Amino acid sequence: MAGEYKRIPGILTVNDLSSNKFSGEIPESIGNPNGLQALNLSNNALTEGRDCCSWHGVECDRESGHVIGLHLASSHLYGSINCSSTLFSLVHLRRLDLSDNDFNYSRIPHGVGQLSRLRSLNLSNSQFSGQIPSKLLALSKLVSLDLSSNPTLQLQKPDLRNLVQNLIHLKELHLSQVNISSTVPVILANLSSLRSLSLENCGLHGEFPMGIFKLPSLELLDLMSNRYLTGHLPEFHNASHLKYLDLYWTSFSGQLPASIGFLSSLKELDICSCNFSGMVPTALGNLTQLTHLDLSSNSFKGQLTSSLTNLIHLNFLDISRNDFSVGTLSWIIVKLTKFTALNLEKTNLIGEILPSLSNLTGLTYLNLEYNQLTGRIPPCLGNLTLLKTLGLGYNNLEGPIPSSIFELMNLDTLILRANKLSGTVELNMLVKLKNLHKLGLSHNDLSLLTNNSLNGSLPRLRLLGLASCNLSEFPHFLRNQDELKFLTLSDNKIHGQIPKWMWNMGKETLWVMDLSNNLLTCFEQAPVVLPWITLRVLELSYNQLQGSLPVPPSSISDYFVHNNRLNGKFPSLICSLHHLHILDLSNNNLSGMIPQCLSDSSDSLSVLNLRGNNFHGSIPQTFTSQCRLKMIDFSYNQLEGQIPRSLGNCKELEILNLGNNQINDTFPFWLGSFPELQLLILRHNRFHGAIENPRANFEFPTLCIIDLSYNNFAGNLPAGYFLTWVAMSRVDEENFSYMQSMTGFVLIRTYRLYENYNYSMTMTNKGMERVYPKIPRSFKAIDLSSNKFIGEIPKSIGKLRGLHLLNISSNSLTGHIPSFLGNLAQLEALDLSQNNLSGEIPQQLKGMTFLEFFNVSHNHLMGPIPQGKQFNTFQNDSYEGNPGLCGNPLSKECENSKSTAPPPPTDKHGGDLESGRKVELMIVLMGYGSGLVVGMAIGYTLTTRKHEWFVKTFGKRQRKC
Structure with missing residues (x-):
């Protein structure tokens, strides 16, 4: 039909x-x-x-x-x-x-x-x-x-x-x-009838045409999540009809113009995670129709304008992660009573949490993390019966958790981590919170009681943070938590085996598990491959795990098992983990050879740390052309052979540490083209030969730390490289940070479980071998000690004005200590000991006001030791083995020690001038620190120029003294 x-x-x-x-x-x-x-x-x-x-x-x-x-x-x-x-x-x-x-x-x-x-x-x-x-x-x-x-x-x-x-x-x-x-075409500004433009997450880049903001009918502009789209806000006019403006996670920058106050129709303004800066204009308070305001994660500063209290319709306010000086909450709470969401994370809040906050009875989201709040959590927060998210972590709150918090039936997220909260938390307190999915109690002085009987069933948690909660065993209630995605039990005293019932906990849901810093010894009935099929991060470090290395599931991204007692060979199954981003097996007892297949994984690996094991043989030879490694640490093993030339494929490398092995090779000049290499450690190996001049003008341009000590390098010090190591010539004045690899998970906007992976190293500083668990980005160091370098200290080393450590001890260097070392004003440690240096210690070194360690022992130095400033802090052992030195702190006094300087001679216009022979002798003696030939030349010049140079130079020096 x-x-x-x-x-x-x-x-x-x-x-x-x-x-x-x-x-x-x-x-x-x-x-x-x-x-x-x-x-x-x-x-x-x-x-x-x-x-x-x-x-x-x-x-x-x-x-x-x-x-x-x-x-x-x-x-x-x-x-x-x-x-x-x-x-x-x-x-x-x-x-x-x-x-x-x-x-x-x-x-x-x-x-x-x-x-x-x-x-x-x-x-x-x-x-x-x-x-x-x-x-x-x-x-x-x-x-x-x-x-x-x-x-x-x-x-x-x-x-x-x-x-x-x-x-x-x-x-x-x-x-x-x-x-x-x-890019966004300029002709888009010609669409004069356009009312609504939404280009969220389109891969846009380049400069956004400012004329689009001025379209006469425009009411909605959404550009969010175009990270490489740049632009500035224009000067607005009072005829604008704009109601919704969303620039979240773009690269718009500059200041908010005062004319933003003309946008009288604006209801939503979201500029979160941009690059805006400066003060927030008072005119923002003119936007009385605003219901949603998000200024978070920018670089705004100063006191937040009190005109925001005019925004009486505001129900969403997020000013977190700026450099505001908010002070207290009182000015916000008094007038703005319609809030449903309030995020004041990292806004420099001080004082106690005001009880009047409980008057905001419409709140569903409250985040006060990363501030300086003190005192107790007020029990009246229990009046916020609609609250779904409460974040109070990273403050200085103390006392017990009020029982009223556990009466908030709508709570989905409760984050109290990193405070000074005390007392006990019983599981029965959680029974009433049927909607609770995320609970963070880590790093307080709390004790979680897990063995008491329950009066009901616990909520199905997805995030659970119980780090440093005085646990001595795995909480039994975890047996029934089959929806967990994130679990941290680190920094407790959980001992013995990891029980086999854990295999079923979050078996199909778990993303992150952190069991680090406990007393765990092994897995009970460990499977060949750990069973959590969605696991991305596994932290087992700082335990007492024995036996063979556990193999994580194929989903793993970050695997930390360092500082345990694991032994046996490297499992070849690790090579099949194609999503592996960070692998840290350092400080165990693993042995055998590093499998060749591991270098085939370099197209996914970013961090590879095998430090402090017993691996032997050669380094894997086949790093792929898609190598993404940023950090390699094979130090403190028994590796032999050469550095594989395929490592040249790893152009993103920032850290290469091969120290304390038996590698037999020449200096790897071919690493000089790496644009990001910041640290190169080859100490305690069998490297040999001369370090030739660089083959290009910009080799190792980002290198900040180099340690070639305890090898067999010979020839002159690498004067040419001292000119190309431009990162060491800069004095960093930027914000303090550490060398690290970007990693981690933001679980919710108020909870970050993992921070970045910090690089570490061991280096000799101030005469002692020191472990750096974190390496400051501003730290600049050169250690060429205990080699066979000869010749004089090259002048080019004086260009490295950002250096904090210079160690060229235990070589065969000759000549004088050059005065230009005084240019290294940032230097904290200078070790020239165990060489064949001669002459005097230059007085210019007194200008090194940060110098804490100075060692010139066992050379052929003579003359007076500089006095004053930092030199008053150095002891005898800084100078021993130099019989020609005199002055404090040595017991040997210098001749004419009561006379600080010779009297200045005058020329024929100034009266009494001593004989030319006497003046020549004086100049020769003063030039002794620069060598006999230099001294003679100065004397000759002085005689022929009738001593004018001497009067200008040394006459002034005497007056300064």
Whole structure:
């Protein structure tokens, strides 16, 4: 029968609607796994019988009966639209809405270009993919176009410029999450009718055209999540109709203009995670229609303007992670009483939590983390009965947790970590919190009682932080926690085995587990591969684990098992972990050879730390061309052979530490082209040969620390490299930070479980071998000690003005200690001992006011030791083995010690001038620190120039003394 259809639950198959009249309603659930025959409609079929206009989703013109609209949003459509579909015969169609369906990643059909009368097209969130067809640009009457939330859809050929050039009548343009990957064309500012523009997460870059902000009808502008899109806010005018402005996670910068106060219609302003700076203008208080204000994670500073109290309709305020001086909460609480969300994290809040905060009874979100709040948690917070998130971590709160907090039935997230809270927490306190999913109690003085009987069932947790909660065993209630994603039990006293029942805890959900800093010895009935199939981070470090290395699941990203007692060989299964980002097995008893397959994983690994084991043999030879390693630490093993030349593929390398092995090679000059290499440690190996001059002018440009000590390097000190190590010539004045690899997980906006992975090293400083668990980025150090270097100290070393440590002891250096070492004003440790240096210690070294360690022992130095400033702090052992030295702290006094300087001679115009021979002798003696030849030359010059230079130089020096 023509027009027959078969009704199957959720499915409608239309066989033929081209020449028949039908009435009735198209089921709300329309679809067909074999294609969208449900859309195989013709205009004639629908207009011959007007009853079809009553079908669900069909809109007809009342006079002509033509189908002018299809509204099939959220209709469970599935499949693809064939280009021959009679849908494209509906030439009178003005509105087509197929949003929120599943077109199975098919392409937008070219036939859409035939619908020339379309004014509104909505294909959002419908799983379309591929390039947007150029035929769509023929729809010149379009007023509204929404292709958003189709992340596999592309607008590149044609591109955004082509679209804007053709669709000049647009009032609404929504392309969020469409792959555009281009700049924003300036001609977009010509769309004078544009009211709504949404370009969220489109891969936009370059400078955003400022003229778009001034479009006369613009009400919504959404540019969020385009990290490489730059721009500035313009000077606004009072005719603006802007209501919603979202620049979240872009690179907009500059200051907020005072003219922002003209945006009197603005309801939402979100500039979170941009690069704005300066003071927040008072005029922001003029935006009295604001309901949502997010200024978080910028560089705003100063006192927050009190004019914000004018924003009486504000229900969402986030000013966290800036450099504000908020002070107390009182000014916010008094007038702004409509809050549903308040985020004041890291805003320099001081004092106690005000009890009046409990008057904000509409609050569902409250975050006061990372401040300097003191005192107790007020029990009246229990009045906030709608509260879903409470974050008070990283403050100085003390006392017990009020029982009223455990009466907040709607709580989803409770984060109290890193305070000074005390007392006990019983499991029964959690029974009432049926909606609790995230609980963070770590790093307080709390004790969790886990062995008491329960009066009900505990909530199903997804995040649980119990670090440093005085636990001595695994809490038994974890047996039933099968939805956990994040678990930290670190810094407790949990001892013995990891029980086998843990295998089923979060087996299919767990992302992060941290058991570090306990007394764990082994896994009970350990499987070959740990069973948590979604695990990304596993922290087992600082325990007493024995036996072979546990192999994590294939999902693992960060694996920390350092500082244990593991032994045996390196499991080859580790090489099959293709998502592995950080692998730290340091300070165990692992042995055997490092498997060659590990270097094949260098295309995913960022950190590889095998320090302090018993590995022998050669370093793996096949680092791939896609190597992404940033840090390699193979120190304190028994590795032999050469540094593999394939390591040259690892251009992102920042840290290379091969110290304390048996590597036999020459200096790896070929690492000089690495643009990010900051630390190179080759100490205690068998490196040999001369270090030749660099082959380019910019080798090792970012190197801050180099340690070549205890090798067999020979020849002169590497004077050429001292000129190319430009990072050491800079005096860093930036904010203090450590060398680290970016990692970690932000679990919720108020909880960060993992910080970055800090690089570490061992280095001799101030005469002692010192472990650096963290390496300051500003630390600059050179250790070339205990080699076979010869010759004089080169002048180029005086260029390295940022140096903090210089150790060239235990070599065969000759000549004088050069006075230009006094230029190294940042130097804290200078070790020149155990060489063949001669002459005096230059007086210019007294200018090194940061110098804490100075050792010139066992040389051939003579003359007076500089006195005053830092030199008054050095003891005898800094100078021993130099019989020619005199003065404090040595017992040997210098001749003429009572005379601080010779009297200044005068020329023929100044009167009494001693004989030329006497003056020549004096200058020769003063020049002795620079060598006999230099002294003679100065004496000769002085005689021939009638002593003018001597009077100018040494006359002034005497007056200064």
